[in-house]
Amino acid sequence: xxVMIQIPTPLRRFTGELGEVEVEGxxxxxxxxxxxxxxxxxxxxxxxxxxxxxxxxxxxLNDDDVRHMQREGTRVTAGDxxxxxxxxxxxxxxxxxxxxDQGQELPGLSPEEIRQYSRHLIMPxxxxxxxxxxxxxxxxxxxxxxxxxxxxxxxxxxxxGTLGLVxxxxxxxxxxxxxxxxxxxxxxxxxxxxxxxxxQGINPYIRLVPHEVRLDSSNALELFAPYDVIVDxxxxxxxxxxxxxxxxxxxxxxxxxxxxxxxxxVAIFWGARxxxxxxxxxxxxxxxxxxSCAEGGVLGVLPGIIGALQANEVIKLVIGAGDPLIGRLLxxxxxxxxxxxxxxxxxxxxxxxxxxxxxxxxxxxxxFCGIAPPSQETAGAGAAASGxxxxxxxxxxxxxxxxxxxxxxxxxxxxxxxxxHAIAHIRGAKLIPLQDLPGRLGELDPAGxxxxxxxxxxxxxxxxELMQREGxxxxxxxxxxxxxxxLEIDPSVPRY
Numbered sequence: 146x147x148v149m150i151q152i153p154t155p156l157r158r159f160t161g162e163l164g165e166v167e168v169e170g171x172x173x174x175x176x177x178x179x180x181x182x183x184x185x186x187x188x189x190x191x192x193x194x195x196x197x198x199x200x201x202x203x204x205x206l207n208d209d210d211v212r213h214m215q216r217e218g219t220r221v222t223a224g225d226x227x228x229x230x231x232x233x234x235x236x237x238x239x240x241x242x243x244x245x246d247q248g249q250e251l252p253g254l255s256p257e258e259i260r261q262y263s264r265h266l267i268m269p270x271x272x273x274x275x276x277x278x279x280x281x282x283x284x285x286x287x288x289x290x291x292x293x294x295x296x297x298x299x300x301x302x303x304x305x306g307t308l309g310l311v312x313x314x315x316x317x318x319x320x321x322x323x324x325x326x327x328x329x330x331x332x333x334x335x336x337x338x339x340x341x342x343x344x345q346g347i348n349p350y351i352r353l354v355p356h357e358v359r360l361d362s363s364n365a366l367e368l369f370a371p372y373d374v375i376v377d378x379x380x381x382x383x384x385x386x387x388x389x390x391x392x393x394x395x396x397x398x399x400x401x402x403x404x405x406x407x408x409x410x411v412a413i414f415w416g417a418r419x420x421x422x423x424x425x426x427x428x429x430x431x432x433x434x435x436x437s438c439a440e441g442g443v444l445g446v447l448p449g450i451i452g453a454l455q456a457n458e459v460i461k462l463v464i465g466a467g468d469p470l471i472g473r474l475l476x477x478x479x480x481x482x483x484x485x486x487x488x489x490x491x492x493x494x495x496x497x498x499x500x501x502x503x504x505x506x507x508x509x510x511x512x513f514c515g516i517a518p519p520s521q522e523t524a525g526a527g528a529a530a531s532g533x534x535x536x537x538x539x540x541x542x543x544x545x546x547x548x549x550x551x552x553x554x555x556x557x558x559x560x561x562x563x564x565x566h567a568i569a570h571i572r573g574a575k576l577i578p579l580q581d582l583p584g585r586l587g588e589l590d591p592a593g594x595x596x597x598x599x600x601x602x603x604x605x606x607x608x609x610e611l612m613q614r615e616g617x618x619x620x621x622x623x624x625x626x627x628x629x630x631x632l633e634i635d636p637s638v639p640r641y
Contacts, residue, residue, distance in 0.1 A: 147220050148176045151228040154406045155441065173204065173211055175220045176227055177400045182453040191229070200428040203230040203313040205487050214297070220245045226488070230474070232382065232426040238423055251279055253305070258350050262304050275464035282463045284421035285372040287360060291338045291443065292327040292378030295452030296459075301344040301351055303460055308344065309354040309372060312336045319641055322445040332515050360384060362507035363392040372457055378452070382429040383510040389414055389422035390507055393498045398462055398471075407444050407479040409451035411474040412470050412489070413458055416498030419472040424492040429514045442564075447479055510628070531631075538609060540621045545596045556589075558597045558620075560608045561627070565600060569639040571630060579604045582611060591616045598623035600641075608625050 146167045152160050160166060168183070171219040172175030177198075181188040191202055198204065203360060204211050211219050221227070254262070259475075265271045267364045286293050286304050289312040300308055316324075316331040331339040339354040356368060365387055369375055375397050377388045385401075392399040393416035401422060414421045454475065459465045463552055476485045496504045513603040530590055540548075548555050559566055559576040566576045577585050579599070589595070595612065597620055599605040606621045612620035623629070 146223040148223070150176065150180055151226060153229055153231055154408050155231060156187060156190060156229065159190070160184050160379065162177045163308075171208060171220060173221055173545075176221055177204070189377065198419065199430070200234075201232045201426050201430040203523065204228070205230060208487050210490050211489065228476075228485075230425075230476075230487070232385075232430060246629045252280050253278065255350070258304065261348070261350065263301070266395045270466045271464055273433050276304060277464070278464050279304045279460070282374070283307040283309070284374045284376060284459055284463075285309040285311065286376050286378055286425075286589055287384065288378035288380070289321045289324075289336045289406065290314070290320065290378065290380065290450040291324065292455065293340070294324045294379055295449045296376055296456050297326060297340055298347065299456040299523035300459060301353075304348065305351060305454070305459075305463070307354060307372075309356060309368075310337060310340055311339070311356040311358065311360050313357050313359050313366065323443060323448050326450065329580075339601065343423055355392070356490045358562075360387065362387065362510065363505060366395055369395045370399055372397065374398050374400060374462055376459060377456055378402060381514075383514040385422060386429065386513060387507065387510045389454045390497050390504070392416070392504075393421050394507070399461070400455050400458050402451045404443050404451050405446050406441055407447065408456075409447055411451055411454045411458065411475040411477075412473060413462070415471055416495075417444070419490040419499040420489045422494065423497055425489055425497050427492070427495070431515055439596070441562075450477060450479070538613075538622055539624050540596060540623050541592055542633045545623055545630075546634045553594065555594045555596050558589075558595045558608070559599070559627075560597060560604050561599050565641075568641050569627060569631070571598070571635075571638065572575060574598075579608055582608055586612070586615055593617070594619035596621055596623050598626045601626045602629050 150166045150168060152164050152166060157164060157410055160231075166180060166183070168176050168179040170179050181191060187255045191197060191199060206219060206221065207226055226615065251274065258280070262276050265276050266273055282305050284300060284307070284604050286300075286309065289297065289310050289358065293310070293312070297308065297310065314336050316327045316334050316336055318329075318332055320327060321329065326340050326343050329338070335357060339359045341353045341355050344351075358364060367392055375388060375392050376397055377385060377390065379385055384596065389399055392414070393422070396417050398413055398415040399422065401410070401412045401414055425427075448589075454477075458470055461469050472489050472491075473487055474487045476487065477483075478485075491498070493499055500546045545555070545557075557571050559570055559574040560579040560582060561576075561579055563576065566574075570576070577588070595617065597605045597608050597612070599608075602622065602625055605626060609620045609622040623633075627638065628640055631640045
């Protein structure tokens with residue numbers, strides 16, 4: 146018997162979809178080395194060119210984080226389990242509102258509220274005082290989507306007195322299989338508007354505060370200031386790091402949740418009382434390396450499970466019951482129907498929450514995560530509107546259509562997954578998934594012209610960067626991907 150290595154869903158495409166791989170090795174480094182020798186495509190996802198474990202990947206030996214141990218020399222024995230935890234986005238019973246409550250009287254409950262919360266009130270762990278704490282609490286939800294839906298529903302029903310919601314998106318049909326706050330009648334409405342209407346119907350005794358804004362470094366601290374608990378229901382790395390850093394600077398607990406396909410994670414990051422998100426993942430992965438839910442999919446019920454667990458942790462923090470997930474990361478695998486808990490350690494060199502931090506203010510998180518600045522995106526959008534964007538890297542859907550109408554010899558290259566290609570594709574497109582592209586460039590003519598697309602653009606951007614580096618000067622990224630083609634050129638191509 147060797148060492149069993151648990152492979153997370155985003156990396157299973159490199160192991161033939163295996164979730165567990167048994168390897169030999171006397172140390173963590175040897176075991177991981179044998180794994181990457183067996184599956185060479187894993188190497189760049191786990192290690193830098195210098196051979197260091199990537200900062201957005203964590204490895205646990207059984208239940209212990211080995212990042213703060215002597216990783217290369219950490220010994221393993223037969224029967225041990227190594228778990229690879231890439232970024233996707235215990236404590237004592239303490240109430241997050243303790244400090245504010247001192248010297249202040251908690252609000253009372255009306256007869257109507259007593260009837261609504263009666264099943265809480267008869268529980269000794271909640272009782273009248275706990276319910277009054279919930280009424281006094283102010284909780285801010287970042288995102289009203291997949292995770293924000295169950296969070297909003299359960300926290301409103303539980304009687305959180307002030308519930309803030311941050312979102313600036315609109316309801317789309319593709320949201321409805323998992324975002325249970327919304328119905329077909331809400332499609333096209335701002336999520337904030339639809340969410341407030343639904344939640345007010347669930348509990349008319351609470352105060353709902355809509356923040357229809359894009360959260361960024363200029364407004365985060367001001368938005369967070371009135372709230373006791375911040376709940377992260379976001380779906381991108383730049384907002385995850387922004388929420389974490391703002392919570393550390395403001396001294397607020399960050400109730401974290403993330404989902405991807407069949408897997409989810411839950412934790413409480415609270416720099417004042419334990420590790421923060423940066424202690425677990427000091428840096429984000431490069432753009433496009435870790436697929437989003439829009440690219441990899443998500444089981445519709447999974448946000449309900451993870452969001453309900455986050456809501457549970459919020460309620461525990463507010464009423465001061467149980468053991469909150471401070472310093473612990475809860476993993477859930479819906480396919481195996483298994484939970485696993487890993488212990489987290491505070492990073493003594495964390496730039497934001499350590500005793501000697503090097504970062505004292507919020508930064509540009511788009512730049513931190515390697516995202517193109519808004520000015521470039523705006524320029525691309527303006528070019529798309531005019532139908533002319535061939536800047537040597539990008540073209541619009543309209544320009545691609547003109548090329549095809551003119552009979553230009555252009556190959557449409559689809560770098561999405563086979564599952565996505567089966568849902569919808571441009572007629573005649575050649576499918577080479579992004580992860581397979583480096584090994585299949587030999588199938589393509591370097592002198593050819595290629596219109597490369599994915600779903601919305603990030604993967605095709607990475608593909609064109611790779612192709613142009615390898616001498617494919619005629620490779621162009623289709624701005625907006627297949628979604629833009631469906632909206633602007635061919636409505637018969639389904640959107641998803």
